[in-house]
Amino acid sequence: MLTDDTAALLRLILAGGASAPRRQLLEHHASPAAALAAGTRAWKDCALSDAQVAALRQDDPTALVAVRAWLDEPDHHLLGWHDPDYPPQLRRSPSPPLALFVAGDPTRLWHPAVAVVGSRSPTPGGRDNARDFAHALAAAGLAVVSGLAAGVDTAAHEAALATGGLTVAVLGTGPDVPYPHANAGLHARIAAAGAVVSEHLPGTGPRKEHFPSRNRILAGLALGTVVIEAAQRSGALITARQAGEAGREVFAVPGSIHNPLARGCHRLIRDGAGLVEHAQEVIDALAPLASELAGDLRTRLATPISGGHGNVTRRRQDEAHGDPDYQSLWSALGHDPTGMDQLVERTGLTAAEVSSMLLLMELDGRVATQHGRYFRNR
């Protein structure tokens, strides 16, 4: 069963058209249900088009049966623009989507993340680099965001999962439609251990025009984007440009001048992207931004919960007391700065678990961090 707010949000999504007026409508009313109840005059005040107004007036209760069914399944979520759990990085991007369908824990989207993208048919060396970078980023506690495509995306997701880290797949299809189909298994594993994200209704098939707009969400969710290998004209370059436009850091891995898939990376470097040889350079460059994001989370935790969608983060904070995993991590931490790798080894927890817990402990003031290493603050 859907709440009134979720039902109202779905009708706003279904209205289609420009996103900004609908985001404004949500900002001007206490809830999606209130926004929908406000009526034509209020909709037009927020610059909704005639087509959008006409669409909102129609209420067909039989529409979206499949969507409603998808949302009823466990750990399937809809995050609207009004939702305090809407990812803050994406909120600050130039053209944020009205809402996100999320399979997996939505608080994972608050995690400091790096997009790792590149060619669908990389060289063997490019595939290795994708794997190495994703492994190192995940091991350092950063979420690895990518697009579930073949090649570099797949290698990055797989390496993050193998490292026990967080990974987020942003789809150009509905959240329940793996594309390419060969990645159906990977899709399921990401939904279970990380998050699968889409702005499209469940059931939406692959459409060429959806992929560039998918890339803007990918870039928007991440603090920075690393391009591993990319041809001169490629989706990865679009993602990189959108990351740059979103004010995010863009990094590119150089390669031999005889490798056509290094061309796109070289182009980006000429245009100002950071040349990176090691994942640690990305981690170091993003550390200040990750701290900013922690500030967002701190603010979010201090905000009273409203509605039924914003309680996951708060629940996790409550867990931070007395939980045996937290006690194990506390024991593993010393007063000397300790790397994520060692903490994972000492606790037997995954990097994703350790880094989530460390973030909460940092916000509590119990743990401090320096150059990506952690130590007790008390």
Next chain:
Amino acid sequence: MLTDDTAALLRLILAGGASAPRRQLLEHHASPAAALAAGTRAWKDCALSDAQVAALRQDDPTALVAVRAWLDEPDHHLLGWHDPDYPPQLRRSPSPPLALFVAGDPTRLWHPAVAVVGSRSPTPGGRDNARDFAHALAAAGLAVVSGLAAGVDTAAHEAALATGGLTVAVLGTGPDVPYPHANAGLHARIAAAGAVVSEHLPGTGPRKEHFPSRNRILAGLALGTVVIEAAQRSGALITARQAGEAGREVFAVPGSIHNPLARGCHRLIRDGAGLVEHAQEVIDALAPLASELAGDLRTRLATPISGGHGNVTRRRQDEAHGDPDYQSLWSALGHDPTGMDQLVERTGLTAAEVSSMLLLMELDGRVATQHGRYFRNR
């Protein structure tokens, strides 16, 4: 037999110490002989040190016998700071040498040049890149400057010679001392077809401290420097830094992040060097600077010749009338812009010959150039 000016200049070189006061002394007097005759008071006015003054006071006619013998050989030259043929690019560099010993035609140092430098033990791919870049630069009519070292330097000189282009070797030893010795044959071929340059007296053996200062001359003679492959700490990086300090363009060829010899290039790119995949990018970037240099040459040609050292350029201009090679080139030129490659093919001349002739014809106003292609202007 040496002229009085050459003998005086040799005594100034032999005085050693800081170069700037001795350059100033030459600027304040009509000739080296006059500067030497001016005496202690005049020398001290130009801030020569006591040690320099003491050295200048001693005149041992038996000194420098070997140097005098070297200068007596055909096509061996000494270009002093006072000389109107002193290369203008080098004159504008931060720390120009007081004088240059040159084996080969000194006007070749006025030719628009690019330094191609890199590791003494490059990878096979790096060696190929050195060869490809030097070939393309020479074929486009640019002189290739390098340091006669093993590895990248050797590949660059060889490729320029094989292309029939100009190449200039700048030595950290005396002009007659090939280093490494394995390059003695290459040294002789460069002296014959291009120029070998050193600020050190003939007979000076290899000394570690001379090589970084050699690099400043290398960088100073060139409009830009291309680094092919270089380790993190290497002579090529010193040359590149000196090129940057001299206000010259620095280019670096990227490579695989797993190639340790790409590290130095990547470091340069991070520090602002231009990332280049093709020699044409270097040629395009340097075209405006090459035009500036042509302006210098135009001024030089309009200047009355003084002394015995400045007549080579003028002689070449005189050749530009009626010479069969010039007539063949004139026939090969059309009113449609034509590339250097085609001109070489049509005339049977070398790229070095064609580009020297084109430069003079441009100065005459008979030939115009656009995007590195040439056409009749009349």
